[in-house]
Amino acid sequence: MTSTLGVTLVSESGLAGLELSPAQRKWVETSSFTGQRGRLLALPGEGGSISGYLFGIGAPADRPPLVAGLAAAALPEGHYSLSGELGDPTLAAIAFRLGAYRFGKYKKTQPGPTCEVPTGADADEVERQVEAAVLARDLINTPANDLGPDALETAIKTFAEARNMSFAVTRGEDLLRDNFPMIHAVGRASAQAPRLVDLRWGDAAAPKVTLVGKGVIFDTGGLDIKTAAGMLLMKKDMGGAANILGLAHTIVSAKLPVRLRVLIPIVENAISATAFRPGDVLPSRKGLTVEIGNTDAEGRLILADALALADEERPDLIIDMATLTGAARVALGPDLPAAYSSDDAIGRELVAGAGGVEDPLWLMPLWAPYEGLLSSRIADINNAASGGHAGSITAALFLRKFVANAKAWVHLDIMAWAPDARPGRPVGATDQGIRACYALIRKRYGTN
Structure with missing residues (x-):
């Protein structure tokens, strides 16, 4: 069964309110992660594993449309769940899946990441x-x-x-x-x-x-x-x-x-x-x-x-x-x-x-x-x-x-x-x- 890793979208002003373990908080500080737009940070789990990701979406004035699509472009192949500062969850899910688009008809390409439909999103509208x-x-x-x-x-x-x-x-x-x-x-x-x-x-x-x-x-x-x-x-x-x-x-x-x-x-x-x-x-x-x-x-x-x-x-x-x-x-x-x-x-x-x-x-x-x-x-x-x-x-x-x-x-x-x-x-x-x-x-x- 494919495991699902969480991806938390966080703005430059939203980092302080995240629920992180002391070790994860220290890792965030050491990595100089502040919610910068487009920055992906893996969070440490037990035994050197990755427990999830933080993805920076920047400041409101710096945030482009479909910003969640940047996360899909940065993430490796895998299955993910989205949370955090999604805005409209339907649009966030659409953006993620569009960012994961690959055209592989003529050249073998690495499969893009997939995501679950987040809570509150219209699954039919996302698919449509x-x-x-x-x-x-x-x-x-x-x-x-x-x-x-x-x-x-x-x-x-x-x-x-x-x-x-x-x-x-x-x-x-x-x-x-x-x-x-x-x-x-x-x-x-x-x-x-x-x-x-x-x-x-x-x-x-x-x-x-x-x-x-x-x-x-x-x-x-x-x-x-x-x-x-x-x-x-x-x-x-x-x-x-x-x-x-x-x-x-x-x-x-x-x-x-x-x-x-x-x-x-x-x-x-x-x-x-x-x-x-x-x-x-x-x-x-x-x-x-x-x-x-x-x-x-x-x-x-x-x-x-x-x-x-x-x-x-x-x-x-x-x-x-x-x-x-x-x-x-x-x-x-x-x-x-x-x-x-x-x-x-x-x-x-x-x-x-x-x-x-x-x-x-x-x-x-x-x-x-x-x-x-x-x-x-x-x-x-x-x-x-x-x-x-x-x-x-x-x-x-x-x-x-x-x-x-x-x-x-x-x-x-x-x-x-x-x-x-x-x-x-x-x-x-x-x-x-x-x-x-x-x-x-x-x-x-x-x-x-």
């Missing part, structure tokens, strides 16, 4: 959120040679079948027949056909919530080709789709009383004789014509067709997620996704709730005067803003052109990648926006 995050991370971490459009479609179909969701797909030339011309144009240069996946779940009479995720499985930049360095992480360009699937999992798992629809356009932005070109003018599902100012601004094109479809049934809420712009990363860095909303009250509610679940977002303006940066002399709109200013805002303004009937629309411009290890987020693919959006949907439409 961890499963959602792991689903997203595993998909994003998988390289495009193993997760091309065909494989991503298969993964989504498996996801849908496991949750009793309806599954439909429009693929290849059928995209033109069914009026998704921009999804087709972006993906037609790939050896694997572009497609749009459509999932549904829930009571048709319930409030309609539609999720849309950017599924660019790899982005070369197209004919406006990226640099080698810029292409290196482009397996993560389907991070919006992966996180939308994670969000869908939480909604279905919690059985929230909504009619859920999930739309994921899947393409590879490849280069071949059939690639779309700078200067092309594309039709769209919405009826707007789009001049291509840059083939590397492809994500907004496929999202636009999917958003137009979502908008046609006038849902209560549309949420899209996309690894859309480098401009958002320049402005806000990798930790803080940019959030936009057509409804100011919902935008503020989303961001306020995001802080409560340690899934931070930053509300950005849909600044209408910048729409002029997307003007075209020969088409209704250009897909790339002139001048290089306000890149994330102008991308959001482009998308807004394709949403007119939904009661509210939320757009998250995420990175879906941790370039450096952070609490609860090891280096590599990461979940962003799942807990924040779930909290919003649960508050607005849930039963508790």
Whole structure:
């Protein structure tokens, strides 16, 4: 039977109140442990054994979200129980398990530590959120040679079948027949056909919530080709789709009383004789014509067709997620996704709730005067803003052109990648926006 060791989270001001034996207290003093953030200290037991651990979480002003995830990153393989200054015990357990995440598909890795659900935590919620995050991370971490459009479609179909969701797909030339011309144009240069996946779940009479995720499985930049360095992480360009699937999992798992629809356009932005070109003018599902100012601004094109479809049934809420712009990363860095909303009250509610679940977002303006940066002399709109200013805002303004009937629309411009290890987020693919959006949907439409 696996033994369980206790891990006590302690702040710099909480050390004096801990119940420690005289020998352990002396050991703490000798080790100069004061509750410093990220410091792990093994406590001596009988016969030279380890009786448990103290883990420092620092001062309140120095404490990042998901701080308990640092403990998981520091601890050796084993099974642990959490106690001490946990804050919200549900979030502490989620943070610990997310910090223990390892991606071992291609390389043998040391198993991460596991933990018991602490007293007072919602075990179902812990499992739900961890499963959602792991689903997203595993998909994003998988390289495009193993997760091309065909494989991503298969993964989504498996996801849908496991949750009793309806599954439909429009693929290849059928995209033109069914009026998704921009999804087709972006993906037609790939050896694997572009497609749009459509999932549904829930009571048709319930409030309609539609999720849309950017599924660019790899982005070369197209004919406006990226640099080698810029292409290196482009397996993560389907991070919006992966996180939308994670969000869908939480909604279905919690059985929230909504009619859920999930739309994921899947393409590879490849280069071949059939690639779309700078200067092309594309039709769209919405009826707007789009001049291509840059083939590397492809994500907004496929999202636009999917958003137009979502908008046609006038849902209560549309949420899209996309690894859309480098401009958002320049402005806000990798930790803080940019959030936009057509409804100011919902935008503020989303961001306020995001802080409560340690899934931070930053509300950005849909600044209408910048729409002029997307003007075209020969088409209704250009897909790339002139001048290089306000890149994330102008991308959001482009998308807004394709949403007119939904009661509210939320757009998250995420990175879906941790370039450096952070609490609860090891280096590599990461979940962003799942807990924040779930909290919003649960508050607005849930039963508790």
